[in-house]
Amino acid sequence: MLTHPMPSPSGSLLTRPLLLAMAAAASGLLGFYLLFATMPLYAASGGAGETGVGLTTGAMMLSTVLLELAVPWLLSRCGYRAVLALGLVLLGLPALLLPLSAGLPLVIAVALLRGGGLGILVVAGTALAAELVPAERRGEGMGLYGVAVGVPSVIGLPLGLWAAGVLGFTPVLVVGGLIPLAGLVTVLALPAIAPETGKTGDTENAGTFELRVQVRPTLIFAAVTLAVGVLVTFLPLAGSPGLASAALLAQSLGTPLARWWAGRIGDGHGSERLLVPGILVTAAGVALQVWAGEPVAVVAGMAMFGVGFGVLQNATLALMLERGPSGPVSALWNLAYDAGMGVGAMGFGLFIGHTGYPVGFAVTAALVAATLPLALKRTRPMAHR
Numbered sequence: 001m002l003t004h005p006m007p008s009p010s011g012s013l014l015t016r017p018l019l020l021a022m023a024a025a026a027s028g029l030l031g032f033y034l035l036f037a038t039m040p041l042y043a044a045s046g047g048a049g050e051t052g053v054g055l056t057t058g059a060m061m062l063s064t065v066l067l068e069l070a071v072p073w074l075l076s077r078c079g080y081r082a083v084l085a086l087g088l089v090l091l092g093l094p095a096l097l098l099p100l101s102a103g104l105p106l107v108i109a110v111a112l113l114r115g116g117g118l119g120i121l122v123v124a125g126t127a128l129a130a131e132l133v134p135a136e137r138r139g140e141g142m143g144l145y146g147v148a149v150g151v152p153s154v155i156g157l158p159l160g161l162w163a164a165g166v167l168g169f170t171p172v173l174v175v176g177g178l179i180p181l182a183g184l185v186t187v188l189a190l191p192a193i194a195p196e197t198g199k200t201g202d203t204e205n206a207g208t209f210e211l212r213v214q215v216r217p218t219l220i221f222a223a224v225t226l227a228v229g230v231l232v233t234f235l236p237l238a239g240s241p242g243l244a245s246a247a248l249l250a251q252s253l254g255t256p257l258a259r260w261w262a263g264r265i266g267d268g269h270g271s272e273r274l275l276v277p278g279i280l281v282t283a284a285g286v287a288l289q290v291w292a293g294e295p296v297a298v299v300a301g302m303a304m305f306g307v308g309f310g311v312l313q314n315a316t317l318a319l320m321l322e323r324g325p326s327g328p329v330s331a332l333w334n335l336a337y338d339a340g341m342g343v344g345a346m347g348f349g350l351f352i353g354h355t356g357y358p359v360g361f362a363v364t365a366a367l368v369a370a371t372l373p374l375a376l377k378r379t380r381p382m383a384h385r
Helices: 016-036 038-045 050-092 094-100 104-131 135-167 169-182 184-189 215-238 241-269 272-291 295-322 326-355 357-369 372-376
Strands: none
Touching (some): 016 169, 016 184, 094 169, 104 326, 215 241, 215 326, 215 357, 272 372, 295 326
8 A cells, every 4th residue: 555645636746755756767767778779789899790789679678578567466566666676676787797798698688687677667667656646637747757757768868879989888888787776775765655456547447457448548559659669760761860860859859748748638638638639740740751851851740759659658548547557557558668669660670671761651650540540439437346
């Protein structure tokens, strides 16, 4: 059970426990993103070919997805503090071994452990944040949490690559390992919290998790994250790397702000209303990437995509939390996030060999737009039992 005072519906959402949870998640994710693009380069410096470099990221995302499925079970037995601490340790400690060798076996082993840590941290952190805010203001609370966990990607991805080129790999690898471990201080300061499996926005659904009422927002979100995997992986190859960097920066800046805004609007007017505009803006942003060599189209399109992505991040998560307990919901939402990205990157890579980039981006936009019927169809609440 929760052992801390909840904020009143009209009070500040930024309570000490929520700030500590944000700090813990942000420290782990900053360490993750510092090394996300750096580790494949490090493997290449050790002689790994393209297949080996791809395995580095593939192994990490595989272990992320597998561990995400186990987090609700871990939470029910160990509580939030122990599970968050485990995630931070797995993200930090293995990275400190990387300076010993750039050989592929060690790099992949570290990637597997860090991927598991990522899966644990994102699911436990999202579930904990949902527990720490009142149901009446959950959208806004999750939006604030989204900003906190979105900033590390904005900072960490470019900083890790820049520092590796200027300072060498070893300092970056060490810092990328130490930052998550520093987050353990915030976890230890958290109050003793165990999951409330029945804490949902719908009291009739308290204590239950039924997949059928989660399918619609899950599929919408998975389609959008599929587009994320496509754009992050292939936009630099479709045009110029410099233009892609500017476009991805525009996207990464817009996403957390849109996620926070969507939370505030969703609390007052309902998150269902945000699904259709979110899908339309996201699909339009992807469609503009058909003109991958045109700076205005690429940057404007990615800015639009970032806004739509942020809106749908919050809206889908809020709807899922209204229909089920935070632990399993967080696991399913994060699973859709990572699996969608992986499927998008791999599937697009196979597809564009036959079609080229413009057609591939157009098809990706169409796949996002194809979820509009799901957004227009409302799920009926489960019957009271």
